[in-house]
Every structure is written in structure tokens, then in C-alpha cells.
Amino acid sequence: MTNAIDRRQFLKLAGLGGVVFASGLPGVTLAAGQDDFYFVQLSDTHWGFEGPPNPDAKVTLKKAVAAVNGLDRQPDFIVFTGDLTHTTDNPVERRKRLSEFKQIVSELKVKTVRFMPGEHDASLDNGKAFQEFFGATHYTFDHKGVHFIVLDNVSDPRASIGDDQLAWLASDLKQQKTDAPIVVFTHRPLFDLYPQWDWATRDGAKAVELLMPYTNVTVFYGHIHQEHHHMTGHIAHHAAKGLMFPLPEAGKAPTRAPLPWNPAEPYKGLGFRGVDTDARTAECKLIEFPVVKA
């Protein structure tokens, strides 16, 4: 049975105004209005990782794919915001992991899937292997009137977007009206979330500056393996949970080492996100899903 609720009811349930952070509404779906669409964000799947932080590493991605396929409301599209694979110094192994990842996510029922690299995929070869499997590392697309921009802040191992890509961004934005709904996908935070743990983009402020004149902008990213919500002026930035191991809150642990696996609560801290998007304003309502239902 589907517990469909309309958009107005959802807003009333989740809280009116601003950005809604509704967590875990299993079995609840949103009835799509004319101005709405729905996409799913998955992040930091780190395929190839092995270690105590996730003894279930070989099946976690497959379970996430099954969870997405099991959603009552299937998304218009799915986006992976980087670190598809866990890094390796071996270029052959890197391609093997990318290939295996691609094969596993091909099982997603929704076939419109967007990819971007994380530093684990791209920083050791400037994105070369990633591009062989998934194409461009920065690009734009449009969906139901919303302009989506994918920014690459990882192919440069110095965590920079770079002047060329920033010029490309500026050129793209010039074609948009200042009230155009715009959603940005990237891997690292564009703001200095916690540079002590490398949770930043060296020239991210330049991208934010370019976006600032636009009144309806939302940024989705990964990298930090946990939910995080931040505003730079009127621009909302939302980090997604990871799908291999959670990381501690910024500065709340001596290092950014993965949080230990808890056998009593397997998969705790892992998950993915549904995003209900208003096509007129790019206002986004977030719904967080676990990998496995408790």
C-alpha cells in the first residue's frame, strides 16, 4: 500500500518554509504535482573499500541499489555525487573498481543516472579513468525547467575547480536568468566546512561568488559521509550520507577516521536521499533513507 500524501500535506508534516529536513519516512511517498519532480542522491559508495569500518562492504552498494529500486515513488533521475570507488594507487585496479561499480549500478530500475567523480576516483590521474567509464567530469543538464550544474573539484588533486572551469561556469550562468532555478552537484563542499580535515575546496569561494547573484540556488555534495546543512547567504548546501562508512562530525574526533561498525546497529549512519524539487524555485525538500530498514 502506498501512503501517498500531497505536497501541501507533506510541507505541513515536515515544517513550513525554508528547507525541510525530514528523516526516514518509510512507506510515505509524495504525490507529484505539476511543478514538482523527484530525484535521488547517492554518495561516497567507495566500491573496493575493505576494512573493519564496514565488514559488509561487498554487498552494501548492492543493498543500496535494491533500496532505491524498492522506493514507492521512483525518481526522475539518480545522481551519484562522487567517490564511486575507493582510491587505489594501481591504475588497473582503479579501472576494475570503476567497471564493477558501473555494473552494479546498472541494476537500478531508473536508467537516467548522473555521475561525477570524487577525489578517490579522480585525483591520482586527473580524472582519466573516470572519464573512460562515465565521460565528462563537469557538465550541465536541464530537467523540467531546473538547470543542473555538475562541478568537478576533485580531478585537480589540489582540490581546486580551476580557472578554466570557473570561466566555463561563469559563461553558463550568464545564460540563466537571475531567478532561474539552479541546482549544483559537486563532491567537496564549496565552502570551508572544516579545512583541518580537508573538507573544503581551495577555490570554492569563487564558485559561490559566481552563483551568488542567482536567487534560487541549491548545492548538493558528498565527501563528508554524513548529513550536513549550511547556508552561504541565500544558497543552501546539503551534504549526503555515505554508503560505505560514516565519518565523525567535524572536529568532534581526533582524526577523520571512519566511525567503527556497530554490529548491534549495522549500516547506522549510511543512507541516501530523496529530493522533492519545486521546478519553479528549485526549493528542495529532503527525505533521508536508510540502506536497510530497521
Add this chain to the structure above:
Amino acid sequence: MTSNRKAFLTVMMSAVLALSGFAVYVAAQSAEPKEKVIRISAKKFNYTPGEVQLKKGVPVILEFKTMDVVMGFNLPDFNVRADMVPGKTTRLRLVPDKTGTFVFLCDVFCGTGHEEMNGKLVVSD
């Protein structure tokens, strides 16, 4: 050789050295304050030393070398960073203006152990 000829040769040699940059180099060296130099080397995936002790208000020169690949040195709490390039020595001057323990880290993705590559700066009164 007369004393006039010796003086002439001395002047000429000085001019040649100045033109070759030697004199400029010496001047630059002698103009540098005599500050303590802290040498930090990087190798996948560690800094040596991993902990640096400094005194608040006492300037030092941090001198970096990498033994294998391009690395970074980032000390966000003091807003200083440097690239570490194989075959090159990089220096930066630091005057610690606060006490405490601060993280420095590699901010150039350098391999499988990159995320564990960090160290501590301890500044005391």
C-alpha cells in the same frame, strides 16, 4: 703586480660576480633574519617530524621537502599552506600568534594513505 692593478682586478671580479647573480644571492642571504629553520620532510604518507613545537611570537622558517610525490602542507588555523614538489625546497615564514595544538595536513591528494597524512603543531608561551 702593482697595488693599482690588484685593485682593478678586484673591482672587475666583483662586477662579474654581481652580474652572475652571486652578489644578489649573498645580499639576500645576509638580509634574512637569523630565524630558526624547522625542516619538515614528507614521504608517503607521513611528515617528519610529525610534531613541531614552537613558541608564541617567535618567528621561524618552515622548510619543506618531499621525498617522493607532490604533497601539500596546510596549517588552516594559521592560514598558511605550501606545495611540496619533488626536487625543490619550499620555505615559508611563520610567526605563531596563538597557543595550542593545531593540525597540519597534506591537502594535495597523494595516494591511498593521503587521508591519514597529518601532523601536529604545538605552540606554547
